[in-house]
Amino acid sequence: MKPKIAFFDFASCEGCQLAILNCEDILLDILNLVELVEFREALSETAPRYDVAFIEGSIHRDEDIERLRNIRARATYLVALGACACNGNVQARSNFVAPAVNYGEVYGDEARNRVQVDPDHWGLWSHTRVRPLDAVVKVDAYLRGCPVVPQEFLHLVKSLLQGTQPFFPPNAVCVDCKMNENECVLERGLTCMGPVTWGGCNSICVNKGYVCDGCRGTLPHANVEAHIELMREHKIDDRDIRSRYRLFMGAEPIGRGV
Amino acid sequence: MSYYLATQKEIVDWIRRLAAENRLYFPEKHGAASYRFTRVGPGSDIQFDHYTPTVVPPVKLLVPAREELLHFRTDADGKTEVQPSLDTSFRIIAGVRSCDLKGIFLMDLFFREGVPDAYYLARRENTAIIGYACNTPCDERAFCAAVDSLDHTEGADVYITPVKGGDLLVEVKTKLGEKLTDGVDWKPCEDGAARRIGAVTARPEPFGRTFPAALPEISKIVEKNYESPVWDKHVKRCFSCGTCNLVCPTCYCFDVADDLHLDVASGNRTRSWDGCMLPHFAEVGGGHNFRPEPAARQRHRVNRKFTYLPEKFEHGAACVGCGRCGRQCTSHIDIFDIVTDLIQEGAR
Amino acid sequence: MKTGTEYYHQLARDTFMPQPGRIVEIADMTAKDRYFRVELEKPLGHHPGQFVMVSVMGVGEAPISISNGPGKDNTLEMVIRRIGRLTQVLHDLKVGDTLGIRGPYGSGFDPANFYGRDVLFVAGGLGLVPLRSLITPVVAEANRFGKITLISGCRNPSEELYRDQLDEWTDAGIEVIRLVDGTENMPWKFGVGLVTEPIPKLKLDPEKTVAALCGPPVMYKFVITALGARGVSYDQIYVDLERRMKCGVGKCGHCQINKIYCCQDGPVFRFSDLALLPEALL
Structure with missing residues (x-):
């Protein structure tokens, strides 16, 4: 029997689901192997049970938590799909801004004042605590990146079909860069999150002439102290260093600690 | 063995002729200050000028970052047929500096020893190498002279040395070299050996960085300093990113992984570059890691270059002094500095 | 070539x-x-x-x-x-x-090296699996050896391997000491303790004894210390080591223990040969 897979999204741009839909050349082959029961970007159904639930997006509100727990209860295997689900992504930067300031920035002072005095709207303040999935439920596998890497998605699907776990080596982006013979961005006088960031992305940003912004989250063995020192040597001030860490890693302990 | 004298232009034209008929690789500028061994096409820029060692050494053409070892297909009856995937195509690598020639020479030793490696040796046998001498150090990180690779020419089929007057001295070293230079109209050079010595003696002295100890001593010092604060000192800034391994001309450790195609019936087994500085290199299935600390991994790497492999292969050092590891390390942790520290530590 | x-x-x-x-x-x-x-x-x-x-x-x-x-x-x-x-x-x-x-x-044990000697096997957890390849031929020719002893330990009764085989060896006259770290409230009619614990009390003639060890990385040092205390010579202690391996033919580098390759020079080593290899044991 084909495994039933489902896609769900929380606070996200749905770009990861799009990244998967974009694998047009192999999408039909994948659909031969699995039964897609929920996919907001593609169709709309509900099922009582999922073999694999792919979840995109970060968790903000109380109702998100409830919905996520509900999916977890129905899913045998739960995959965090993309940077929002794995490490909070850019929206977690709002964790460092006072809720009222944030609200005022987005909706203006008048709206903010109204919301502050109206108890019916107080639930909105929970928006301001952005969490990755694993802050709420057990996550079985992480597909990192903003967006996810199709090859990693494929590896995960194939592994599960074979009855085993996917394996993503905890190596820095530097490994991908060397495999691609990239000139180190430091040679261009720039700085990079690559040495502390989970690789496996095929160093796509550096290949294209940009630097690594760390969208795949910090490695478990990341030498953050040395990395900060390195940034300082390149005349990056501490405020900017903090900002670089919080760009994608704001909901991670490291991003909070810098 | 025969010698010719040729002009820069004659050599470049010759390279272009070879490239028109063969898969030929040459160091080409890439990025702000780097070079890559790149397949030469009609529009390629070929310059024998000064360059710093390429990001990745030319041995990548003999040990690619990823290579297929086996491919398989399972038929409807469940019978699986497995076949090796061997690359026996011919290629020419030109502009290979002595440090990288030495790297390939050492790789030849490593892959021939014990159970010979079919994949490496099949490529190697079908590879022609055109070497190029350095008359000045490429940059301040080189220490090729200190590890006896500055004058390494073995393994090259043709070896080119710039000589006084701006001409290039071409040394044809093998039968394959003769084939590559068949029909050239360069001026034969009777006193080639003497001219080569002339170029060598005109080099700056010392050439690049030198160790405060001789090579045989260094092996003993590194071995003796198995327990040393030096190992901890340098890894403070280490990211365990494996760059030093991946850019090393004599690192050949590999990982093996399978891939199943989406037909769920065929697939392949590939090997890819791995490195002993990567955190999980020595971790077994049960989760035990035999080198969990970066310092232990660093010590292993340095020992491989200066004691383990030299002892096994009875060769001075398995480090060719190209300087890539220190140059490309984001924290500029330099194996030269580590070894120098160990020597000074030993002298204390 | x-x-x-x-x-x-x-x-x-x-x-x-x-x-x-x-x-x-x-x-x-x-x-x-x-x-x-x-x-x-x-x-x-x-x-x-x-x-x-x-x-x-x-x-x-x-x-x-x-x-x-x-x-x-x-x-x-x-x-x-x-x-x-x-x-x-x-x-x-x-x-x-x-x-x-x-x-x-890899290298292996040569049972002929053990002829005429008392043989002690110490197995921890999965270590019994490779050791069985040696215990089997030794037991089959028991008359060519002296006293044969096996200490087999595991975490708890549910983790014991080759139970029937252990019974058979016991029936064949081998002294089999079966241990668990703890019973964890499971039925267990044998001993409780670490594999090192029986060693001081074993009836063994250190001059005549050869020992073969296999178990988790932490086990070796303690067993070897206990055997050393009994006077068993280090060149009569064989250890079977575990390492990550990707090729098996001495190339991929994962199994390297200092200058040697576990896949080729091991996985079985005479302990005295490991003296200069600090990475061999924990």
Whole structure:
């Protein structure tokens, strides 16, 4: 029997689901192997049970938590799909801004004042605590990146079909860069999150002439102290260093600690 | 063995002729200050000028970052047929500096020893190498002279040395070299050996960085300093990113992984570059890691270059002094500095 | 030196291509350890203590200890713990399925080195699996050896391997000391304690004793210390080590222990030969 897979999204741009839909050349082959029961970007159904639930997006509100727990209860295997689900992504930067300031920035002072005095709207303040999935439920596998890497998605699907776990080596982006013979961005006088960031992305940003912004989250063995020192040597001030860490890693302990 | 004298232009034209008929690789500028061994096409820029060692050494053409070892297909009856995937195509690598020639020479030793490696040796046998001498150090990180690779020419089929007057001295070293230079109209050079010595003696002295100890001593010092604060000192800034391994001309450790195609019936087994500085290199299935600390991994790497492999292969050092590891390390942790520290530590 | 395309093709096949092995028996030993008996196309021709590379094409390959004693038939016995990507898939295989086998690899024990001596085996957890390849031929020729003793320890009663085999060896007159770290409220009629604990009280003549050890990395130092305290000479202690391996032929580098390669120079070592290899034991 084909495994039933489902896609769900929380606070996200749905770009990861799009990244998967974009694998047009192999999408039909994948659909031969699995039964897609929920996919907001593609169709709309509900099922009582999922073999694999792919979840995109970060968790903000109380109702998100409830919905996520509900999916977890129905899913045998739960995959965090993309940077929002794995490490909070850019929206977690709002964790460092006072809720009222944030609200005022987005909706203006008048709206903010109204919301502050109206108890019916107080639930909105929970928006301001952005969490990755694993802050709420057990996550079985992480597909990192903003967006996810199709090859990693494929590896995960194939592994599960074979009855085993996917394996993503905890190596820095530097490994991908060397495999691609990239000139180190430091040679261009720039700085990079690559040495502390989970690789496996095929160093796509550096290949294209940009630097690594760390969208795949910090490695478990990341030498953050040395990395900060390195940034300082390149005349990056501490405020900017903090900002670089919080760009994608704001909901991670490291991003909070810098 | 025969010698010719040729002009820069004659050599470049010759390279272009070879490239028109063969898969030929040459160091080409890439990025702000780097070079890559790149397949030469009609529009390629070929310059024998000064360059710093390429990001990745030319041995990548003999040990690619990823290579297929086996491919398989399972038929409807469940019978699986497995076949090796061997690359026996011919290629020419030109502009290979002595440090990288030495790297390939050492790789030849490593892959021939014990159970010979079919994949490496099949490529190697079908590879022609055109070497190029350095008359000045490429940059301040080189220490090729200190590890006896500055004058390494073995393994090259043709070896080119710039000589006084701006001409290039071409040394044809093998039968394959003769084939590559068949029909050239360069001026034969009777006193080639003497001219080569002339170029060598005109080099700056010392050439690049030198160790405060001789090579045989260094092996003993590194071995003796198995327990040393030096190992901890340098890894403070280490990211365990494996760059030093991946850019090393004599690192050949590999990982093996399978891939199943989406037909769920065929697939392949590939090997890819791995490195002993990567955190999980020595971790077994049960989760035990035999080198969990970066310092232990660093010590292993340095020992491989200066004691383990030299002892096994009875060769001075398995480090060719190209300087890539220190140059490309984001924290500029330099194996030269580590070894120098160990020597000074030993002298204390 | 041989060269040529045909030679390299043959070399690649000989080195990396697995031979098919058909699973003829599977038995659960514990909740996570499963016994496999595999029928090969030709005899394995192995020494005790050697290993094979087991693979499922499309999933991967891993080193697995050979558990049966040397023999002329085509049998390979293994006990595989469900621990990683490959072993998960191996656990899903059924009798009649095929897996890939390369090897045997590594050095092994030579039982002839033990003739006339008292033999002590110390096994911790999965260590009993490779040791069985040596215990079997020793027990089969018990009259050529002195006293034969096996200390076998595991975490708790549910994790004991080869229970029937341990009974058989006991019946054959071998002193088998069966231990668990703790009973964890499970029925258990044997001893409780670490494998080191019986060593001081063992009836053994240190001059005549040869010991073979296999177990988790933390075990060796303690057992060797206990044996040393009894006066057993270090060149009479053999250890069977575990390392990560990707090739089995001394190239991939993962199994390196200082200057030696576990896959070629080991996995069985005389302890006195490890004196200059600080990475060998914890």
